[in-house]
Amino acid sequence: MxxxxxxxxxxxxxxxxxxxxxxxxxxxxxxxxxxxxxxxxxxxxxxxxxxxxxxxxxxxxxxxxxxxxxxxxxxxxxxxxxxxxxxxxxxxxxxxxxxxxxxxxxxxxxxxxxxxxxxxxxxxxxxxxxxxxxxxxxxxxxxxxxxxxxxxxxxxxxxxxxxxxxxxxxxxxxxxxxxxxxxxxDLFRYNFHALRQENVYELGLRESDSLRETRLGEKRLCDLSDSITHVGIMIGVIGALALYFLPTMRTAYFWVPIVVTVVVTMLLQWAVMSYAKRTYEPDFDADGAVAGALA
Structure with missing residues (x-):
């Protein structure tokens, strides 16, 4: 890694x-x-x-x-x-x-x-x-x-x-x-989303049991966040297409479903990621840690 x-x-x-x-x-x-x-x-x-x-x-x-x-x-x-x-x-x-x-x-x-x-x-x-x-x-x-x-x-x-x-x-x-x-x-956010690239069966094999459990817990929440994103994209795109192309529903505000789903999706992602950080790595980006690293 x-x-x-x-x-x-x-x-x-x-x-x-x-x-x-x-x-x-x-x-x-x-x-x-x-x-x-x-x-x-x-x-x-x-x-x-x-x-x-x-x-x-x-x-x-x-x-x-x-x-x-x-x-x-x-x-x-x-x-x-x-x-x-x-x-x-x-x-x-x-x-x-x-x-x-x-x-x-x-x-x-x-x-x-x-x-x-x-x-x-x-x-x-x-x-x-x-x-x-x-x-x-x-x-x-x-x-x-x-x-x-x-x-x-x-x-x-x-x-x-x-x-x-x-x-x-x-x-x-x-x-x-x-x-x-x-x-x-927000590097915790980067690390959280990077877990999508990890194979759950190989995650943390060379690390301690406690760290492995942490990574697996974050991985599960990352997968949940990813699923929320995919569902949000589908709902937003289908809604926008319906409001733009269907004769009985066509409106100049066809973009509203996309905006609404993006906002809702981002809020849900933020909630999931915040929970992951509070639960598994609450001190990840503490100022003291960065200051110590730069010293």
Whole structure:
């Protein structure tokens, strides 16, 4: 098992964590930007031709293969260019997030546990940056739609939706980047999620019985947290697809299920991880431990 020595970022963890934050924020923002650009394209006159419809059918088949025919999109699109841009945005964002997840798993496989090396001052500054990014992101996502609602009647709905989604993309980027940037200094969180890479039957074989029980207990809670994440993703995505594509349910607020499930999932994950830390490693990142390591 690889370990990063306390007080030393010898294996580039901080750079890795910053890159992960940037990739996550970019992936999510690209998906929302696709819908924003699609709204702007809806301002164009409705038109359809054989070439565009072939592209639509091709994307429909691709989505069917990726979702095992769970998602079937309308065969006729009044604004096929809008549909194409939105689907491409989702696909590009998905690829970015998939590579981010793979890189995270590869890093955790190489470095299963990292000992504390951030000082109290570094953790405090990280939390301040987290709060600043969140405030900016929330302001963008809330103020722009409010200002757009004050526009006089007659402004095209597609224009309003496009601007609102553009602001939402920027706001979400700030929130996601700031959150991941702030959480990077919580090395217990890293170690906790890195347990996903551990084989439960090999975990702690070369360690004392008490430490083995600790690792097994954390592993069980890690698996629970992972299950919560998967369920939350499925519920959020299915809800968003229903609110966007089903004619009787379609709304401009299709993203609400994703936001709600993300918030609920993060709260549940935090509760599980906090319980794990209190139970198994309450003194993991105590300031005294870091100070002693740096001495």
């Amino acid at each position: 690889q370990r990063v020595a306390a007080g030393n970022d010898a294996f580039g963890y901080d750079r890795h964590a910053r890159n992960q934050a940037l990739r996550m924020a970019n992936g999510v923002a690209v998906i929302i930007l696709g819908f924003s650009l699609g709204s702007f394209l809806a301002l164009l006159p409705e038109r359809s031709n054989t070439d565009l419809q072939e592209v639509v059918h091709g994307l429909d088949r691709l989505i069917g293969l990726m979702t095992k025919d769970l998602v079937e999109l309308p065969a006729v699109q009044h604004h096929p260019e809008t549909f194409i841009v939105e689907v491409l945005g989702v696909l590009v964002g998905y690829v970015i997030l998939k590579h981010m997840r793979q890189d995270a798993d590869d890093y955790r496989s190489a470095f299963r546990r990292i000992e504390p090396f951030y000082t109290a001052g570094q953790r405090r500054r990280s939390k301040l940056a987290w709060a600043a990014f969140d405030i900016i992101g929330i302001a963008m996502a809330v103020l722009v739609p409010f200002l757009m609602s004050l526009l006089p009647a007659g402004v095209p709905d597609a224009l309003v939706a496009g601007v609102n989604r553009l602001a939402l993309a920027g706001g979400v980027w700030c929130i996601v980047y700031g959150t991941m940037l702030g959480m990077r200094t």
